[in-house]
Amino acid sequence: MTEMKELSYVDAIIEGIAEEMVVDPKIFHMSTEAPRRLQEEFGFPRVRQTPIAESALTGMAIGAAAGGYRPIVDWRLVTFCFVAMDQIVNQAAKIHYMFGGQTRFPLVFRTTVGGGTRRAAQHSQSPYSMFMQLTGLKLVLPSTPADAKGLIKTAIRDDNPVVFFEAGRLGGVKGPIPNGDVSIPFGKADVKREGKDVTVVALAWMVHEALAAAEELSKQGIEVEVIDPRTLVPLDIETIRSSVFKTGHLVIADEAPAAASVSADIAARIVEDAASFEALKAPISRVTGLDAPIPYSPSLEDYVFPDRSRIIEAIRRIL
Amino acid sequence: MTEMKELSYVDAIIEGIAEEMVVDPKIFHMSTEAPRRLQEEFGFPRVRQTPIAESALTGMAIGAAAGGYRPIVDWRLVTFCFVAMDQIVNQAAKIHYMFGGQTRFPLVFRTTVGGGTRRAAQHSQSPYSMFMQLTGLKLVLPSTPADAKGLIKTAIRDDNPVVFFEAGRLGGVKGPIPNGDVSIPFGKADVKREGKDVTVVALAWMVHEALAAAEELSKQGIEVEVIDPRTLVPLDIETIRSSVFKTGHLVIADEAPAAASVSADIAARIVEDAASFEALKAPISRVTGLDAPIPYSPSLEDYVFPDRSRIIEAIRRIL
């Protein structure tokens, strides 16, 4: 067994990018603020600081991809990508299909999601579910440094537009990074903890809250299985379904609001399938952000976002 | 009983707007192409043709609303609103909340959704589900001329930003319009047909497909209840739930893709509630657009969109 090093979530992503950039000279990185390590290691023109024009950057990435490059655009906070939404919805997501698959658009859009930073409504969003409606984008949402590094490498190597959502709250969280080429395939959920009593599907920061809840409940004899889908498109519903066959109980934990969300989607897919519908012994329960924009004040923000205690409540409610 | 007149879906909306504009001089209408009737009846400056700058128009509506006006902006096809997405997501949806409810922003954004017009991927979208993630917007999606007229009046009178989705395929479809002030409250689903065997929740154009399916199945002794939510925010889940108590079977029909959609949301809300979960005698079934951008060729487009026959199949599958 080789020794594993530790990296923070953000550093793991940057390391993944750096490794790929060394191998493939066609990769370049653009954003309104350049990551320091990449800037030092690769410099201009492969690492570019740009005007504040996310729409243009997004479109430029598409044009450069058509020309044989593999651009990475960091939108920074996800809230800034909405100025680029037309390029995302109408160009990036559809361009391969619309033109009959003529050419490839290997693109990675990086962006930070999530709240907990007291930065109020605009700067605390988790709108990945919105992107799921846009057939044509692959969507990644890792919860650990190792997953983040493995998935960014896969994202860069993928020949399609990939939106790589990074959980802001996890940026500084450290974890072990396996050695070697650690790329992780898309569409494979990870069972972060095995359990037989209830399945908790959790995303990003909520994976850690779910694990904490599982730890707590384990003391009381309840064994929680925690599943992290890791990619929302493709979504590994089979792993979730298998778990539901075993536990008969499903909780879905996501800090985004409930309406028309990935949590709704997972619930729907479980109850659309005759076998997993039959396997359910109790209602499905969702633990999500409450129905409000994210407020600034700590007393408010902490109330709006779900956490381990709400996961525990939800589990208790359905067991 | 007074005699009812007939109007097309689009004309009903315009009539609703015109009636409100007569009453309230603060209402004005902006779009890159002005509706002819409004232009003739009210003219400049209350009906404005604008440069192609949907982002600016959307923001300008917010600023004018803060100044006591009640702007209506017609984005035209929903695909054009993505260039304005920042103003929708980060400004319109959050501005009342973010500033602690200091002032009101009575705004209506009109926009046309749906396919079936052979205009390919960009011009055939139904992304209302994406807007459901944006707490702070009311969302309307009528299926008949009478509902359209009644709901546009309510939208204009509402003191919040409302996105009024108009089903492109229904634009020319005629229907009776009640006399008098026909405003219809938000958050009240309409049971378009009563039935005892299966509940079909259908949206916009799919309401008519569902009614056709119900007609067909009725001949075979299957009585379908067709429910049209009419507004997605607020969503009248109670009416749907009551119907499920009665029928024990739920089909949701929407031409938008299934992932993270309103159809998923309705399914999730039904199975989250213990009573409606218990009432379900079979898996929920969703009848949605297939997982592809919308293609141009009739042979392809007709395959991607659901229709009455797929609704019938879905009902048969779960009965």
Next chain:
Amino acid sequence: MTNLSPERQRAMLRRMITIRRFEEIASEKFRSGDIYGVVHSYAGEEAIAVGVCEALRDGDQIISTHRGHGHCIAKGADLNRMMAELYGRADGYCKGKGGSMHIADFSIGMLGANGIVAGGISIITGAGLAAQMDGNGAVAVGFFGDGASNAGPFHESINIAAAWKLPVIYVCENNQWAVNVPALESVATPNVADRAKGYGIPGIIVDGNDVFAVHNAAVDAIARARAGQGPTIIEAKTYRHRRHTERLDQPDARPSEEVNAWLQEDKDPIQRMITTLQMQEDLLPPTVLENLKTVVENELAEAVSFAEKSPFPTKESALQDVFAE
């Protein structure tokens, strides 16, 4: 006015006639129900696409708008596959998935039509960035309308191109209307080219119905771009011969005297080119012109027949090409 060889001049004329006739056939087939959805005719604006594209070389790239047929043809796209795409057939450029608003041929550097006004401007700017990074002197040309010049992406893209000295030529086809809104009501200045001042780059106004004027302006701008001196805005003043789209139920707000004036021979870009060529001895004898028209007619007849014979795509193919494998 031009120092192009007679052959090239005739080739340009032929392409312009091809575009015009292609559009006439597309209109006809739209009305007959063989072409679906929406068709935006480029008739009247042929000199721009042809004048610009004649100045390009292999490896250069262009991007188009909703009014895209002319740009495709000028860049050398295959008429059969274009027509088959309009017919929604399996042998079309996009296998029937795109239709009129989404034809592209990446193999010849035509990065696509676009249903979103100003949607292509940043994409072609990215193609220019790629060209700059490749360092092989290739350029990128973005076509767009007067209406598009009021949209945010125009500004963001041209500002970056100017700041980064990207080899991009922004060609505004100012046909003076955006659907039913006159450019003079929408563009704050009389000319879209005036915008160039705000970016410190050249803004050139040309008679967009004079193919040689367009070509000359393009040659200069392209030379500048290839030399690393950055972008240029070329504004070509023109007019569309037809209503905004071929849909007859959409009103056309343009005054009929204005429309009629632009339909006259002295304004029509093709007639003007023919007159110019005919003024030069032996450049375009009547038989040559007739012959050229016949060749075009045959090619287009062949394209229609190709399209008609091509099968509709299988319905299952709707689920293919969502992702590249």
Next chain:
Amino acid sequence: MTNLSPERQRAMLRRMITIRRFEEIASEKFRSGDIYGVVHSYAGEEAIAVGVCEALRDGDQIISTHRGHGHCIAKGADLNRMMAELYGRADGYCKGKGGSMHIADFSIGMLGANGIVAGGISIITGAGLAAQMDGNGAVAVGFFGDGASNAGPFHESINIAAAWKLPVIYVCENNQWAVNVPALESVATPNVADRAKGYGIPGIIVDGNDVFAVHNAAVDAIARARAGQGPTIIEAKTYRHRRHTERLDQPDARPSEEVNAWLQEDKDPIQRMITTLQMQEDLLPPTVLENLKTVVENELAEAVSFAEKSPFPTKESALQDVFAE
């Protein structure tokens, strides 16, 4: 340089000092953990907000950016409610929902700070449209940074304002950096005001650290707007005294010599104003200045104490104000 009365000059100075001290306290309270999230300091740019707002009258409106405290104070916002908002308390302007990036006071025509670069430009343009429709001569002022001038909404809004002759003044606070990107690398021309040429409107460059220069430019632009002659871009050259935000973990790429030069008395807008006033006999005797500083100090101490005493909002209030009833 100015014909403002001594009282008004002193009032302007007082507001500038209030802004500076407010920002110093905000920085301190951010570091002590009483203020959360993010704080963007306006220190060094006070002359712009104060110079412009002094030229406004009741009923005029302004909109701000992420760097919004100075605009609030200059427009006359209540310091207690501002500080309470930064403290996340129930008596804050936004009941604790907004924080530093989202303070507004609609009752005084301050339409809000904004976390999105260029996010407010179209909103203030709409306020200008409302003013034009009201026909009462009111104007609207949009503040934004050099960085924001590269974003699409800048272009769309100013183009419409120019085409429609809206009474809007676009004030670019060019502090020469957007986070760590120098304006000279991002803006294609040396001056943001050069952009005005592309819209056929005046583009005025002023020394943004000279409050009277700013005020004079504002007076002219506002008069033009009130007279129905349309918008103006005013570019005020300035510099921020502090890093982009008060977060210390974010690097500051600005050369320290450059920063230091701008911190000197001869560059500092407040020192410069004091010097100017002191050069005029009896306008600012030392005791008056001291007194003025004491008043400001007391007001701000009161604001801090108001904020400290205000309760945190009840958690349930998080679900209020989502919709207006």
